[in-house]
Structures are given as C-alpha cells and as structure tokens.
Amino acid sequence: QVQLVQSGTEVKEPGASVKISCKTSGYTFTGYYLHWVRQAPGQGLEWIGKVYPSGSPSFHAQKFQGRVTMSTDTSTTTAFLELRSLTSDDAAVYFCARDHYGSGKFDFWGQGTLVSVSS
Amino acid sequence: DIQMTQSPHSLFASVGDSVTISCRASRGISTYLNWYQHKSGEAPSLLIYGASTLEDGVPSRFSGSGTGTDFTLTITGLRPEDFATYYCQQAYNPSITFGGGTKVGIK
Numbered sequence: 001q002v003q004l005v006q007s008g009t010e011v012k013e014p015g016a017s018v019k020i021s022c023k024t025s026g027y028t029f030t031g032y033y034l035h036w037v038r039q040a041p042g043q044g045l046e047w048i049g050k051v052y053p054s055g056s057p058s059f060h061a062q063k064f065q066g067r068v069t070m071s072t073d074t075s076t077t078t079a080f081l082e083l084r085s086l087t088s089d090d091a092a093v094y095f096c097a098r099d100h101y102g103s104g105k106f107d108f109w110g111q112g113t114l115v116s117v118s119s
Numbered sequence: 120d121i122q123m124t125q126s127p128h129s130l131f132a133s134v135g136d137s138v139t140i141s142c143r144a145s146r147g148i149s150t151y152l153n154w155y156q157h158k159s160g161e162a163p164s165l166l167i168y169g170a171s172t173l174e175d176g177v178p179s180r181f182s183g184s185g186t187g188t189d190f191t192l193t194i195t196g197l198r199p200e201d202f203a204t205y206y207c208q209q210a211y212n213p214s215i216t217f218g219g220g221t222k223v224g225i226k
Binding site for chain 2: 062097105
C-alpha cells in the first residue's frame with residue numbers, strides 16, 4: 001500500500017535552515033510528482049512546490065524563491081524539503097503529498113512534520 | 120497566481136443536515152478543481168477531483184459541481200465524522216493554490 005512517512009518535529013532558531021524528509025513506499029517512486037504543503041497555526045493550507053523524482057526541475061511558489069530546495073533520492077525513494085532563513089512565519093506543519101499522475105490531485109499524504117521557529 | 124475564495128469561512132450544522140460550500144476562482148480553471156477534508160492533527164484527504172468525481176472510498180453523500188470559476192461542495196446528510204475543515208484547490212495553473220478553508224462545526 002502507498003505510504004508517505006515524514007521525519008519528526010524540528011525546533012529551529014530564526015535564521016536557521018530545516019530539512020524535512022518524506023519516505024515513500026508502495027508505488028513506483030519515479031512515476032509521480034511529490035508536492036509540499038504547509039499549514040501555519042490557525043491558517044489554511046499553503047502550497048510550497050513540487051518535485052519530480054525523475055530529474056525534471058522542481059517548481060515552487062514565488063514567495064519561497066531563493067529559500068527553498070526540493071530534492072529526491074531515488075535509491076531510498078525519499079523526497080526532501082529544505083527551507084532556509086527561517087522566520088516565525090515559517091512555523092507550521094509541513095506535509096508531503098503524492099500527485100496522481102501529474103493531475104494536481106493529491107491522493108496520498110504524509111502525516112505531517114511540525115516545524116517550530118523560536119529563539 | 121489564481122486566487123481561490125471559499126465561502127462561508129465557517130458554518131454550524133446538525134447531524135443529518137445538508138450543507139453547501141462555495142469556491143470561486145479568480146479566473147477560469149475549467150474543472151481542474153479538487154476538494155479536500157482536513158481534520159485537526161491529521162493529513163488532509165482527497166474527496167473530489169475534477170470538480171465532480173468522487174475519489175474511491177469517499178461516501179456518496181459528498182458531491183461536487185461547477186466549472187469555470189464557480190464550484191460547490193455539498194454534503195447531504197451530515198454525519199458526525201464530517202465535522203472538519205474543507206478546502207478547494209485549483210490544479211489548472213502549475214502554481215497550485217488552495218482556498219482559505221471552510222470549517223464545518225457542530226451546531
């Protein structure tokens with residue numbers, strides 16, 4: 001069965017970087033985009049970007065330009081999100097989600113990773 | 120970016136009621152519109168894709184309609200497990216955007 005399992009809670013200081021992993025299983029890793037979505041406390045869902053494990057360039061929302069790197073490791077079928085220069089606005093639960101054949105519908109999700117940003 | 124606007128922001132209903140949530144896109148998105156249910160502490164789950172197609176395993180009390188800029192999600196006969204926040208999401212533009220969410224609470 002399809003599973004996306006994310007890494008655990010992160011506590012970071014302002015200005016630091018965070019790297020979250022999303023270990024996938026149960027499907028052909030190289031055949032599907034993986035997206036990253038976050039939810040800040042009391043806020044709605046916010047799309048961060050997507051990455052294609054077969055090597056195509058990743059694509060992200062403009063507001064994260066210069067701060068975000070999305071990558072994959074096909075040997076471990078794992079996707080990664082790195083976000084740099086963290087501020088309190090980046091405190092959120094971060095989700096990875098599988099994109100069903102590039103349709104933009106997210107059919108399977110990770111359980112979420114809490115990122116806290118505090119000095 | 121395409122802006123997605125949901126209404127209402129929240130609503131309160133009783134078990135057995137029917138509720139309708141609206142989602143409007145800032146420009147036409149054909150039927151590239153998906154709906155998700157999100158419960159606190161859990162991952163979101165896909166309910167409807169392509170504006171009106173029910174995802175496998177989703178109960179038939181959920182339905183979606185619309186095309187272009189205006190879309191609706193209807194829950195006919197609310198059950199206790201349906202109290203959650205619902206989000207629309209456009210997949211027309213590569214820069215994906217979500218609506219602000221509609222919280223369905225218990226009256």
